[in-house]
Amino acid sequence: MASKICMNALCGAVVPSADFKQGWPLRSGAAFSSLCNTCGTLYEQLSFCDVFHSDDTGWRECISCGKRLHCGCIASSSLLEILDSSGVICIRCAKSSGVQPTGAESPTRFGTSLEKYAGETHSSSLDNQISVGSIHNSKFKQCANFSNNNGPKQFLPPQNDSTARSWYQMKLEGSIPPSADARNTCLSNYSQLTAGSGSSLDIKTKADKNTPDVKDVCGSPVHTNLTISLVAQSLIPHSLPNATHSLPNVVCEMMESDRPVSSYQHGSRSHCLLPKASKPVLTAGLDPNASTMSQMRVARPPVEGRIKSQLLPRYWPRITEQELQQISGDSNSTIVPLFEKILSASDAGRIGRLVLPKACAEAYFPPISQPEGIPVRIQDVKGKEWVFQFRFWPNNNSRMYVLEGVTPCIQSMQLQAGDTVTFSRMDPEGKLLMGFRKASNNIVMQDSHFTGKHNEFFASEPFLSGVADNLPIMNGYSGLLQSMNRSTDPHTKVFSKQLSSSSGDAWHVTDKHGSQGIIGSLPPTLLAPERKRSRNIGSKSKRLLIDNQEALELKLTWEEVQEMLHPPASIQPTTVTIEDHEFEEYEAPPVLGKRSIFIARSSGEQEQWTTCDCCFKWRRLPSDFLLPPTWRCQENVWDRSRCSCSAPDELSPSELEQLLKMNNDFKRRRIAVFNQMPTLEHDSSTPGILSGSPGQGDVSSPVATTTRHPRHRPGCSCIVCIQPPSGKGKHKPTCTCNVCMTVKRRFKTLMLRKKKRQSDLEAEIAQRNQFIWGPKEELEVESSSRQGGRSLINLLDDKSRSGSKPQAMDMDQRNDQPGKDIDTYADELDLNCQPGEDFPVKSTRVSMVSLLQVASRPLETYLKQTGLTSLLSEHQTSSGSHALPQAATESEGQPHQNQSIMLEDQGKEPGSDDKVSELFQNGTEPL
DNA sequence: CCGCTGCATGTATGG
DNA sequence: CATACATGCAGCGGT
Numbered sequence: 001m002a003s004k005i006c007m008n009a010l011c012g013a014v015v016p017s018a019d020f021k022q023g024w025p026l027r028s029g030a031a032f033s034s035l036c037n038t039c040g041t042l043y044e045q046l047s048f049c050d051v052f053h054s055d056d057t058g059w060r061e062c063i064s065c066g067k068r069l070h071c072g073c074i075a076s077s078s079l080l081e082i083l084d085s086s087g088v089i090c091i092r093c094a095k096s097s098g099v100q101p102t103g104a105e106s107p108t109r110f111g112t113s114l115e116k117y118a119g120e121t122h123s124s125s126l127d128n129q130i131s132v133g134s135i136h137n138s139k140f141k142q143c144a145n146f147s148n149n150n151g152p153k154q155f156l157p158p159q160n161d162s163t164a165r166s167w168y169q170m171k172l173e174g175s176i177p178p179s180a181d182a183r184n185t186c187l188s189n190y191s192q193l194t195a196g197s198g199s200s201l202d203i204k205t206k207a208d209k210n211t212p213d214v215k216d217v218c219g220s221p222v223h224t225n226l227t228i229s230l231v232a233q234s235l236i237p238h239s240l241p242n243a244t245h246s247l248p249n250v251v252c253e254m255m256e257s258d259r260p261v262s263s264y265q266h267g268s269r270s271h272c273l274l275p276k277a278s279k280p281v282l283t284a285g286l287d288p289n290a291s292t293m294s295q296m297r298v299a300r301p302p303v304e305g306r307i308k309s310q311l312l313p314r315y316w317p318r319i320t321e322q323e324l325q326q327i328s329g330d331s332n333s334t335i336v337p338l339f340e341k342i343l344s345a346s347d348a349g350r351i352g353r354l355v356l357p358k359a360c361a362e363a364y365f366p367p368i369s370q371p372e373g374i375p376v377r378i379q380d381v382k383g384k385e386w387v388f389q390f391r392f393w394p395n396n397n398s399r400m401y402v403l404e405g406v407t408p409c410i411q412s413m414q415l416q417a418g419d420t421v422t423f424s425r426m427d428p429e430g431k432l433l434m435g436f437r438k439a440s441n442n443i444v445m446q447d448s449h450f451t452g453k454h455n456e457f458f459a460s461e462p463f464l465s466g467v468a469d470n471l472p473i474m475n476g477y478s479g480l481l482q483s484m485n486r487s488t489d490p491h492t493k494v495f496s497k498q499l500s501s502s503s504g505d506a507w508h509v510t511d512k513h514g515s516q517g518i519i520g521s522l523p524p525t526l527l528a529p530e531r532k533r534s535r536n537i538g539s540k541s542k543r544l545l546i547d548n549q550e551a552l553e554l555k556l557t558w559e560e561v562q563e564m565l566h567p568p569a570s571i572q573p574t575t576v577t578i579e580d581h582e583f584e585e586y587e588a589p590p591v592l593g594k595r596s597i598f599i600a601r602s603s604g605e606q607e608q609w610t611t612c613d614c615c616f617k618w619r620r621l622p623s624d625f626l627l628p629p630t631w632r633c634q635e636n637v638w639d640r641s642r643c644s645c646s647a648p649d650e651l652s653p654s655e656l657e658q659l660l661k662m663n664n665d666f667k668r669r670r671i672a673v674f675n676q677m678p679t680l681e682h683d684s685s686t687p688g689i690l691s692g693s694p695g696q697g698d699v700s701s702p703v704a705t706t707t708r709h710p711r712h713r714p715g716c717s718c719i720v721c722i723q724p725p726s727g728k729g730k731h732k733p734t735c736t737c738n739v740c741m742t743v744k745r746r747f748k749t750l751m752l753r754k755k756k757r758q759s760d761l762e763a764e765i766a767q768r769n770q771f772i773w774g775p776k777e778e779l780e781v782e783s784s785s786r787q788g789g790r791s792l793i794n795l796l797d798d799k800s801r802s803g804s805k806p807q808a809m810d811m812d813q814r815n816d817q818p819g820k821d822i823d824t825y826a827d828e829l830d831l832n833c834q835p836g837e838d839f840p841v842k843s844t845r846v847s848m849v850s851l852l853q854v855a856s857r858p859l860e861t862y863l864k865q866t867g868l869t870s871l872l873s874e875h876q877t878s879s880g881s882h883a884l885p886q887a888a889t890e891s892e893g894q895p896h897q898n899q900s901i902m903l904e905d906q907g908k909e910p911g912s913d914d915k916v917s918e919l920f921q922n923g924t925e926p927l
Numbered sequence: 928c929c930g931c932t933g934c935a936t937g938t939a940t941g942g
Numbered sequence: 943c944a945t946a947c948a949t950g951c952a953g954c955g956g957t
Contacts, residue, residue, distance in 0.1 A: 346948055351931080355947060371933085393933065400947070404932095 315339040315357050333426045335433065338364045340422040342439075343410070348417040352407035354388075361401035364423065364432075365390050378423075378432045380409060386434070409434070 339360040341347070347354045356365070368374055373391025380386060389404040415421065418439040426433055608621040612633040619633045 344948055349949095351949095353932095355949095358946065395934080395947085396945075398945070400934095 315341060315360055333429060336425045336427055338423045338425055340420050340437075342420050343415055343417050345417040347406075347421075348410055348415055348419070350407060352405050352410075354403040354406040354410075354421070356390075356401040356403055358399060358401055360423070361390070361392070364425065365401070368392065376403075376432065378409075378434045379426075380413065381433075381435045384412070414438075 339357065341354075341357060341360075344355070365376060366374060368390065371392055371394060373389055375387050376390040378386050378388060386406075386409045388406055388409075390401070391404060392399040392401045394400075410421075413419075413421075413436045415436055415438070420437040420439070422435040422437065424433040424435065425431065608623045608625060608627075609618050610621060610627055610631060611618055613630045614632040614634070617633065619636060621627070621636070
């Protein structure tokens with residue numbers, strides 16, 4: 001019998017694992033946790049995947065294809081479905097064979113109950129087949145009377161006979177009629193099964209057969225070591241008698257013993273039994289720092305079922321038990337969370353009008369028939385009572401509800417756009433309460449970031465959960481699915497990483513570009529002009545963009561967390577395509593690597609630095625070394641002479657300080673890039689951020705540029721990673737290395753595409769403008785070069801229009817391509833071109849005249865000069881430079897691939913052709 | 928001129 | 943496509 005140690009440092013009790021019968025399935029999609037029997041501390045949060053680790057290995061076999069897929073990875077949740085208590089079929093088989101669950105009226109399937117619970121339904125056709133869970137098909141068989149409420153209790157299922165089929169019956173007492181309707185409501189909607197505060201569900205025991213007396217079990221000291229906890233909702237709380245509010249609110253939900261299972265509601269918690277303890281994981285949507293269940297922030301569906309169907313999950317209250325208790329204090333009143341809203345700029349503005357979600361207003365506020373509305377009294381957390389005018393505006397045959405006069409209240413709470421106001425009700429008085437959460441301690445990043453619209457950004461989002469506590473439960477999963485489902489990018493790859501034994505559940509997604517680009521991975525919204533961004537604060541709460549440094553830092557931190565995850569070494573993923581989405585399946589868990597810092601010295605040498613887990617000193621490693629989760633300098637096989645803990649290779653304090661400073665500086669610059677993107681192109685004084693101009697670092701000191709940024713790891717086959725350090729390693733035209741082959745392949749594809757397009761436009765183009773097409777043709781040789789072409793054309797276009805210098809280009813004039821200045825394009829040009837020649841171009845300033853000279857050359861001349869003629873004829877893309885010719889530059893600098901990284905993504909944006917055609921249509925004559 | 932009020936409109940999003 | 947909602951803005955009244 002395995003034992004665990006309670007993670008509560010103050011407790012430390014050994015928690016023996018009960019010898020539960022395996023194959024005791026439970027629903028997925030909840031905030032699972034385990035409680036220490038001794039101190040009651042929640043010490044594990046189990047992912048939804050863990051629930052069907054029925055064999056405790058995490059591996060399940062598809063009953064159709066036999067493929068073994070590991071729970072805890074994407075496969076377990078989205079690619080597997082449980083057809084009955086034991087059978088699992090992968091989605092591919094289910095889809096291809098049309099397998100339908102048999103033997104059950106309502107199949108037990110995983111992976112969706114959570115989404116439904118959190119309102120995060122996704123659009124897969126499979127979803128339609130997925131029930132809320134076997135609960136839907138369950139029967140209440142046993143009741144228990146939990147008449148005492150002294151601390152957490154667990155319900156112990158029959159352990160001696162896993163096949164016992166004891167029938168239970170639940171009796172609802174109080175004002176809830178145990179009618180068929182009520183029961184069916186419960187059965188059809190799990191969220192309502194869980195009674196919450198204010199409820200008084202008194203469940204009487206009616207044991208039969210060989211089932212242990214539940215009452216006895218529950219009245220005795222805790223026996224189980226593992227429970228699943230759900231934050232629950234009230235079940236029509238205000239219809240319950242007030243006198244019972246101090247009693248435990250219990251829902252006993254008993255299933256057949258070969259079915260999910262048992263839970264009971266205690267207070268606002270519901271505890272279910274898990275078959276076995278599993279490794280601790282962070283569960284998305286939960287606060288990883290929450291030491292107890294009461295601190296976990298979980299979205300609660302509305303208390304009234306009819307509202308639930310109307311109210312968007314974004315308004316679901318996410319108040320924690322702790323907060324609820326704080327509000328209710330010692331009073332006997334019950335706090336019913338109603339809804340919450342993230343304040344928009346308008347809400348928090350001086351107008352003093354808080355727009356209420358329509359459904360919420362109509363559900364929880366008094367009905368009003370006149371637009372003038374009525375005054376409502378709302379008490380804030382300090383006990384102060386405010387009177388707001390609750391009214392509506394007619395709007396499109398609908399209503400728009402507002403609370404007027406909220407400014408004093410908002411100000412007293414010191415709220416601003418992005419903060420969250422919560423509305424609760426105190427029962428039985430029915431008094432409305434208003435609380436709040438500051439955005440600063442409630443990093444709210446709504447799930448739009450996870451949608452397929454911005455896959456790049458989505459890919460860079462964390463799936464270590466709980467960091468953003470406003471995320472829907474399990475957002476890592478649901479958001480992932482949403483992204484997959486919404487994405488129109490057929491190349492979207494979901495790179496699922498499984499749990500390593502030492503890590504928590506985490507998802508990692510890369511897009512088709514590898515999503516390594518920090519800047520390139522930003523959604524356009526983050527690169528939007530300031531005005532646009534500020535408007536988006538709280539905009540519909542769906543696309544709340546973090547505009548403050550803190551949140552950006554957090555995002556970067558998330559990224560950094562992801563940097564630590566690597567695919568298992570030497571494991572080749574199998575790629576499957578499901579509904580146009582490519583999945584990389586790994587048959588081994590991911591590796592949680594150790595954090596490291598990448599730097600590049602001015603010599604071009606790249607280094608990786610990390611700390612020894614033994615002596616905690618900084619050590620230098622090869623840049624391409626994949627760090628294991630733990631690493632000690634004794635393992636420094638590259639330089640054994642320096643691998644003792646007192647090795648000379650360690651950093652001196654000053655060096656360390658410098659290194660960390662540079663690392664921080666790099667982070668700051670990443671942030672600065674976000675902030676400065678819109679203005680960069682007309683701010684030649686800040687070229688360093690994108691162009692890597694001199695000044696970034698002392699030539700004699702390490703330069704904190706991640707030319708091979710950390711998220712690219714050995715095994716990454718993207719164009720960035722596979723190319724040698726810039727300026728090094730000339731490739732011969734006949735070279736067949738990865739780099740050259742990739743570039744050749746890309747070039748070939750692009751040329752084919754180009755030719756096809758060209759044939760359509762050739763006549764017009766030849767007639768209209770020869771010299772524009774030339775450079776563009778060339779510049780589109782590589783996708784990332786297209787921006788260069790656009791840049792040039794934009795320059796011309798802009799100059800032709802305004803006659804002003806190109807640096808003065810306004811973002812708004814070409815907002816289809818957020819700011820990059822010309823040297824950025826120059827950098828970009830040499831991104832994927834191969835270092836067959838020395839890189840001639842790295843300019844921080846480009847002469848307009850020289851650019852125009854280049855631009856005005858005939859295509860053939862240009863190709864010839866740039867060596868692309870040979871490329872065209874021989875497809876030797878590895879030779880020659882795609883960069884602007886030397887004449888176009890004034891200085892040289894070092895290549896900076898981290899810009900290239902981002903540009904690789906951007907280069908795939910459509911539009912450059914549009915720009916050209918637009919130019920043509922307008923008949924603009926460049927100069 | 929300023930601020931308030933009510934409505935209109937644009938945009939995001941869900942169905 | 944319908945709807946919700948964030949916010950712009952015209953019009954009005956008060957100062």
